[in-house]
Amino acid sequence: MNAGPGGFRGAPVTKGLLLGTLSTSIIIQASKAVRRRPPLLVSLFTHAFAFRNPGELLFGASLLYFYRIFERQWGSAKYGSFVATTCCVAYALEAAASSGLGWRSASGPFPLVFANLLSNFVLLVPPMHQFTVFGIKMTDKSFIYLASIQLLLSAAPGSLVAGGAGLLAGLLYRLNFLGLQRLRLPTAVVDFVTNTVGRLLTGPAPAQQVFVTPTAAQLQQQQQALHQQQMQAAGGMGGEFQQLGGRQQGAASRGGGGGGAAAARVVEPSPEAVQQLVAMGFDEAAAMQALRQANNNVEAALQYLL
Structure with missing residues (x-):
């Protein structure tokens, strides 16, 4: 969470979701000419990840990338559990709507986007700035709402079914229906993903500086060399300059101490x-x-x- 404002650092789950969404969406759009019916597992995978047109992909991927802030705040394990829980609930609702009412849902991670919107963004992210557009008061959160509305209407009525299932799943999660917030991925699954896919998604660790402590003999040689240089530079007037420099250094130290004490004052939080x-x-x-x-x-x- 304190890894910095940009990029994917500290958000491997979001990075994996975006890689899956972008790759499957591009492949599906590039292979539209193929009329062959894919296997069931492939159909389920593409239905969960692949957007069907570039507009959906643009808005959906942008919203998924924005919601990485919750993974940084909670940690990847808890956010991964949220993703798995809300998606399972939303896809169950989609299946019920399809079998009971004949409503087919749109392809793509609509449920996750809208579960994040209702469960997390609306309730946990406060507005930071306000502005007026054509006499209408808006906040910085308005851009996320507008992008969500555009995505919700992009492939109606299928996108309305998928988005509605995600909103309902997010509401049930926020209400802790049947203890949904207590559900966690099994430790074995988390360890497996962390040790395999997680290492590929997080990237190499930042290089660390290695400091080598000099030995006592090396320190003595450095001090002797420095002393000789000072004696040669000072010459016969070295003592006077050293006294003057000592007085100035003492005054500067006292002044610097006061400035440091002033800089060290920290406003205690209210x-x-x-x-x-x-x-x-x-x-x-x-x-x-x-x-x-x-x-x-x-x-x-x-x-x-x-």
Whole structure:
């Protein structure tokens, strides 16, 4: 979560979802001329991942990428459990609608997009900025809502069925229906994915600097060489310059200490600001640390946490 604002670092589940969605969507769109009926498992996989036209792919992939903020906040294990739980519920609802009412749902990860929208984005992400467009007051969240509406109507009525199933699944998850929030992926599954696909999706670890501690003999040689250079540069007037430099250095040290003490003062977070961030779902210790970094500015602290 504190890995930085951009890219996929700390979000391997989102990266895997996007890779699956982009690759299957491009393959399906490129092979539309093939009339051959694919096997059942292939049909289920493409139905879950592949958007059928470039417009759906653009808006759907953008929303999936935006929702990586929840994976960073919760961790990949919990977010992966949310993805598996809500998708299973949504696909069960889609199957019921298809068999009972004859409503066919659109292909693509519509359920996950709209489960994230209702369960997480609407309730957990506060508006940060407000502006007016043609006399209509809007917030920065409006862009996500507009993109979601465009995606919901892109392949109606199938997209309405799939999106509605996702919204209902997100609502059931948020209400903790039948203990959905307590469900977790089995430890064996998490370990297997982490040790196989997870390593490919997270990429190489950042290079670490290695510091070599010099030996006592090397330190003594360096000190002797430095002392000789100072004696040669100072010459016969070295003592006077050293005394003057010592007085200036002492004064500078005292002044620097005062400046450092002033810079070290940190604005303690107010209880109201801490409570506001805790109400959004953040840990109290992490909220206090973020508020200290942001000088008790809630908006800046929220950006730091996200």
